[in-house]
Amino acid sequence: MCGILGLLLHDPSVDAAPDICEGLSLLQHRGQDACGIVTCGPKGRFFQCKANGMVRDVFDEKAISKLIGGMGVGHVRYPTAGSSNHAEAQPFYVNSPYGIVFAHNGNLIDGPSLLQYMDATAHRHINTSSDSELLLNLFANNLQQTGKFRINEDDIFNAIGGLMKQCTGAYACVAMLAGFGIIAFRDPNGIRPVGVASRRSNSGKDYLFASESIVADALGFSEWEDVKPGEAVIITRSGVSRKRVAEHATFAPDIFEFVYFARPDSVLDGISVYRSRMAMGDALAVEVDKVLKQHGITVDVVIPVPDTSRVAALNLAQKLSLPYREGFIKNRYVGRTFIMPGQQMRRKNVRRKLNAMALEFSGKNVLLVDDSIVRGTTSKEIIQMAKDVGAKKVIVASCAPPIRYSNVYGIDMPSRTELVAYGRTTQEIAEAIGADLVVFQTLPDLVASVRQFNPSIPTFDCSVFTGEYVTGGVTEEYLRQLELLRADNVKHKLTANSREDKGEGSVVNGFHDRETMVASSGPINRADDTVGLHNTWNVS
Ligand SMILES: O=P(O)(O)OC[C@H]1O[C@H](OP(=O)(O)OP(=O)(O)O)[C@H](O)[C@@H]1O
Ligand SMILES: NC(=O)CC[C@H](N)C(=O)O
Numbered sequence: 001m002c003g004i005l006g007l008l009l010h011d012p013s014v015d016a017a018p019d020i021c022e023g024l025s026l027l028q029h030r031g032q033d034a035c036g037i038v039t040c041g042p043k044g045r046f047f048q049c050k051a052n053g054m055v056r057d058v059f060d061e062k063a064i065s066k067l068i069g070g071m072g073v074g075h076v077r078y079p080t081a082g083s084s085n086h087a088e089a090q091p092f093y094v095n096s097p098y099g100i101v102f103a104h105n106g107n108l109i110d111g112p113s114l115l116q117y118m119d120a121t122a123h124r125h126i127n128t129s130s131d132s133e134l135l136l137n138l139f140a141n142n143l144q145q146t147g148k149f150r151i152n153e154d155d156i157f158n159a160i161g162g163l164m165k166q167c168t169g170a171y172a173c174v175a176m177l178a179g180f181g182i183i184a185f186r187d188p189n190g191i192r193p194v195g196v197a198s199r200r201s202n203s204g205k206d207y208l209f210a211s212e213s214i215v216a217d218a219l220g221f222s223e224w225e226d227v228k229p230g231e232a233v234i235i236t237r238s239g240v241s242r243k244r245v246a247e248h249a250t251f252a253p254d255i256f257e258f259v260y261f262a263r264p265d266s267v268l269d270g271i272s273v274y275r276s277r278m279a280m281g282d283a284l285a286v287e288v289d290k291v292l293k294q295h296g297i298t299v300d301v302v303i304p305v306p307d308t309s310r311v312a313a314l315n316l317a318q319k320l321s322l323p324y325r326e327g328f329i330k331n332r333y334v335g336r337t338f339i340m341p342g343q344q345m346r347r348k349n350v351r352r353k354l355n356a357m358a359l360e361f362s363g364k365n366v367l368l369v370d371d372s373i374v375r376g377t378t379s380k381e382i383i384q385m386a387k388d389v390g391a392k393k394v395i396v397a398s399c400a401p402p403i404r405y406s407n408v409y410g411i412d413m414p415s416r417t418e419l420v421a422y423g424r425t426t427q428e429i430a431e432a433i434g435a436d437l438v439v440f441q442t443l444p445d446l447v448a449s450v451r452q453f454n455p456s457i458p459t460f461d462c463s464v465f466t467g468e469y470v471t472g473g474v475t476e477e478y479l480r481q482l483e484l485l486r487a488d489n490v491k492h493k494l495t496a497n498s499r500e501d502k503g504e505g506s507v508v509n510g511f512h513d514r515e516t517m518v519a520s521s522g523p524i525n526r527a528d529d530t531v532g533l534h535n536t537w538n539v540s
């Protein structure tokens with residue numbers, strides 16, 4: 001899952017970069033691999049800074065001060081296509097037509113045929129394996145076909161409408177046209193979130209696009225509205241234009257945003273993530289009570305697995321009148337483990353991140369509550385940790401049902417065999433993770449926990465639980481190919497074989513972010529020498 005952001009300040013002489021950077025730090029939970037900002041300054045010139053690393057590592061005061069201009073686009077990345085290479089950090093840029101900058105959250109499922117189209121029909125060069133670069137070039141090619149010297153809003157709506165017919169998958173996007181404005185659009189099923197908000201400034205109105213409403217709250221924007229499925233929104237200094245550009249399709253936002261991805265203080269598609277997690281805890285309590293009685297087990301204490309499950313675990317404990325204790329203390333400097341690349345790193349970091357307090361476990365039957373069990377990395381480690389400090393019995397309850405299918409819409413779960421629930425019964429899952437008992441939320445209960453807050457949403461993308469993919473086009477052959485390409489062991493080999501990742505290629509860098517390599521001292525390639533995009537490409 002990535003985080004996207006666009007900002008247009010009414011006063012072009014005020015720099016947008018400080019707010020964009022602040023906004024990206026609020027979206028950090030959506031992507032920890034890379035981040036970037038591109039701003040547009042006087043004469044429509046772009047200024048870029050992007051690199052691998054967290055927002056706080058990539059952007060210091062000096063880097064931000066070089067990002068000139070009153071509008072810009074930002075991105076935090078969690079790769080789901082291509083590689084973690086810094087050449088695939090976003091936003092992406094193409095100079096023709098008009099100068100376009102692009103940030104994408106989601107994942108396309110027809111990458112190979114789009115690549116063929118780019119090559120054979122559009123004659124556009126694609127320089128990375130990123131699906132987002134394909135999406136940008138699709139947009140650019142459609143704009144190019146207007147053949148116009150200057151385009152207007154209708155041309156942009158038509159280009160995006162065309163794009164929505166040409167590609168399949170999940171995409172929430174923010175784009176910027178040099179000297180023109182910022183644009184957001186959302187795929188016809190609305191799988192990934194993006195919204196728009198405004199703020200009064202001294203001179204007029206500033207506008208924001210962001211993946212989650214928390215960014216608007218924190219930056220003093222109000223009137224948050226979700227971009228609708230299949231809709232495009234264009235913001236220029238003369239105002240806002242919105243249009244549904246896709247034909248009707250079933251609205252199906254990804255339910256996993258509510259389970260895990262989004263911040264609890266965000267409201268997505270009219271639903272408070274916090275409230276939905278409370279409801280998940282309430283519903284899970286009923287299931288837990290039933291299963292515990294069936295097995296004749298009593299529980300002494302409810303313990304959440306920090307961070308995401310806290311909200312649900314508290315409600316569950318209250319509903320069952322059980323004590324709630326923070327038995328695991330989280331190291332606040334370790335990020336989310338699930339979105340880290342590679343199983344070894346994920347496993348190591350669960351131990352670095354969580355510490356079990358013997359006091360709360362010793363001699364007790366503990367009920368650990370987590371939002372989801374995906375690869376089982378977290379559960380395996382923490383169950384062992386709980387037992388090591390003397391827990392008698394460890395029961396695990398998951399706010400989400402068993403995950404048995406690949407995600408193809410922007411969560412990096414390409415391989416079914418990596419999922420601990422794949423091909424296993426509940427009893428076998430318990431054995432695999434070392435629990436005495438596992439209890440899963442039922443899918444109807446999960447959907448009801450979320451949907452009750454906005455019954456106008458007809459359905460949610462629940463493909464990781466059901467194997468039903470709302471966009472169509474996900475065949476068994478596609479899933480097999482995806483597994484061959486992106487399974488953990490394959491990615492590991494690719495990384496190990498990459499000259500650049502071995503440090504041998506520090507001067508041969510992905511073309512797109514050449515300037516991030518100008519100063520490469522320190523653990524990340526801090527973009528100390530952020531420079532105007534237009535004149536860095538061919539300068540040696
Ligand atoms: O079964 P797994 O493959 O381990 O994946 C599931 C776990 O990963 C996530 O935690 P994460 O540490 O990413 O983030 P959090 O601090 O927000 O809970 C999620 O909340 C679960 O705890
Ligand atoms: N998680 C995402 O949204 C990823 C966006 C895009 N597919 C990439 O890999 O960069």
Ligand SMILES: [Mg+2]
Pocket residue numbers: 305306307308309370371378
């Ligand atoms: Mg967690």
